[in-house]
Amino acid sequence: MKHSILKRYWGYDAFRPMQEEIIDSVLEGRDTLGLLPTGGGKSLTFQVPAMLLPGVTIVVTPLISLMKDQVDNLADRGIRAVLFHSGLTPREKDLGMTRCRLGKAKIAYVSPERLQNERFLAELRPLTVSLLVVDEAHCISQWGYDFRPSYLRIAALRRIVGEEVPVLALTASATPEVTGDIMRHLGFREPRVFAKSFTRENLSYIVRYADIKEPMLLRILSSTSGCSIVYVRSRRRTRELAALLNDAGIPSEAYHAGLAPEEKEERQDRWKQDETRVMVATNAFGMGIDKPDVRLVVHYDLPSSLEEYYQEAGRGGRDGRESLAVVIAGKRDKALLTRRVNESFPPKDFIARVYELAGNFLNVAVGEGFGMV
Template sequence: MEKILEKYWGYTSFRPKQREIIDSALAGRDTLAILPTGGGKSLCFQIPSLARPGIAIVVTPLISLMKDQVQNLKARGIKALAIYSGMTFHEIDVALDNAIYGDYKFLYVSPERLRTDIFLARVAKMEVNFIVVDEAHCISQWGYDFRPDYLLINELRNVVGGNVPFIALTATATERVAEDIMETLQFKEKNLLRSSFERPNLAYIVRECENKLGNVVKVCEDIPGSGIVYVRERKKAEEIAAFLRTQGVDADFYHAGVGKEMRSEKQDRWKKGDLRVMVATNAFGMGIDKPDVRFVCHIDLPESLESYFQEAGRAGRDGLSSKAVLLWNNTDLVRLKRIFQVSFPPLEYIADIYQKMFMYLGIAYGDGEGTTRKFNLIDFAKHFKLHSATAYYAIKYIELSGYWSVTEEIDNPSRIMFSVSRDDLYRIQLSDPGMDSFLKALMRIYPALFSHLVSIDEEYIAKVIRQSDKEVKRMLVELSRMRVIDYIPQSRSPLIFVNNERLTP
């Protein structure tokens, strides 16, 4: 194992507990590993997979996390790929073929992918050596970030066979959550390996102060090296980054509202050391493999201890002296109490939000199962004159019950699906020769259009039929107007996936 570690990562020895976890997995035992943030969880499944023939399927909840890990593995000469929402049907098809025939070692997927029969059918053809469950606390209803789609993971046992070991990893799990993880994943035997959460090199500093901006400047001046300043609001990230620059600090901002390419550029500059301080919301940092972060400073109190421990733990992963600084005052406590109050809306309010959501989406009683729509929380709240934060928590509670799933704000490609039968489509083709060739091209490029919403690439379609992008979009809009297809144009808006039909009050 040490040879693999040195060959790909340049280390000569493992951190505490890593070798024990790796040996457990290689012995074929289902293994739950609880390691602190920065404790090297990824190596605990990457090393075993590299030591065995076949491919590891890694289930992880965040697209940004899987993209970052795939990029890091590729940079080390290890073949890895990911499938996530936002990819076209063609891209997914190619990725699955590569996972079967391309000698890849890691396939990263989001838990929602486990709902699709196509994915499961292709997994059955793969030589799977491990099933990896990252952020495993998401599988437990007692965990702080429970996600219903994680309950689908155990279905993979039926597909890959009972001899393929599961490796579940998390940085945050109580005894109750750990028991729930092992029970839900149907471990053959209880097997929990836990490392100490003590980080001797990381000093935790808590400062009560009214002048937070002055203290942030002092942190940046007193602690040399790379740093992260966490805030809770996008606008605040931009304002504080601008202020730090006026004080001579090399700083920039990062949040989910920044365009995809710009976010990637900012992140790369910071990772390479070309940018010293990143002022960011919690959209930044998950999966960021930068060992030499010397400080993490929180201007706002995080929403939970788990969130704070995870974010603060991004400092000092190289084992050198680092600091986690938390700035607070009484205003923070008032705000946290207010957040707590809106975080638990009454059942009557949640039931009302459920019905209002379907009204907003235009879905009647008894309909909607399998529907996908763009969703904008601010627009939804304005439409019904709701408090957006309270509505957000109600939507999350309904999601936890499995009625719908809401994606991150990502770059979503256009999606289409036929809303008519094959017979009706044939009659439309006969009556409209102008659309006939376009419809044939769509069916040839995307064969699954009759069964589910498929991600499409208008530029690729335009090349195939030798038309302009503008003309392709015009024809898609026209087909949507004729109610021949459901067409969801490309956007950066989150999507809502409706899992069950609308229920009556």
């Protein structure tokens, strides 16, 4: 049946590596963790089972743009899906929930923030839920680079839909610490873990050194072609570099978390439709964006971790064709990274002092109470 579903709705004759094993595990009712590289086809591992299982599949995913993309793509294939996020009107939410209750939707995409709404959780109780999916599951981990507290509410969601409902957690990058954290937070029972090799043969990783980075960026973009992303670390720099590139005749847009939702959507759509060649963005852009033909990803500023770099560089070449991931490094970058760490965390002696004072206040001796709440 799974192959006929794949052929009927997606037009493929065979699954990609590791997809079928994950689907089989889910259909057996097993808690499953899928580690697939960006572009490895994570969505099919829950969309195909959703069409085979009764009731509705709930997918918790962090980006509204991803939800909208997937719901639109599924509608084009004749698959009914709904979404729930804080930007909907009460009428839109009620309509979505009614569709789920009447069996008019097979997949319900939910933002993590909705899980903090007790009324919303109560409305989920009567639904027949056959599968709970956690996309970008590294967000649940204290070791992940994109930790989001609302993800911790997923464990409560599992109790509401029923402990017997299997969980599928998906991510494109997870260290052993993150993997363990994901399974612990989600209460996995007899977990099955499927990990595909993270090697991307079609991606070339390149580092270019330049004390003045603007000319190097212009040279890279002028000597390449196709859709591109340039990652920076500040909102101001997105605007400055987009203006620089436009002045040089390279159609560009700036994208960051401070833009209004409508503006984000418009800029994203222009980029996806190739009206804009380059998106100059902070790390607010890219997660879940399903554009296969990104030929170039440039890191103008260094990311905070190798894990974050791999996620962002992996947005290039999802169609399997040759693509470039270029880092522009300068003398000041090491000092900037060090300063960023120092700004993110208080000094060690300050943490020790707070720990001591908290212990005094709670009558807990220093060194005692490990593992207790």
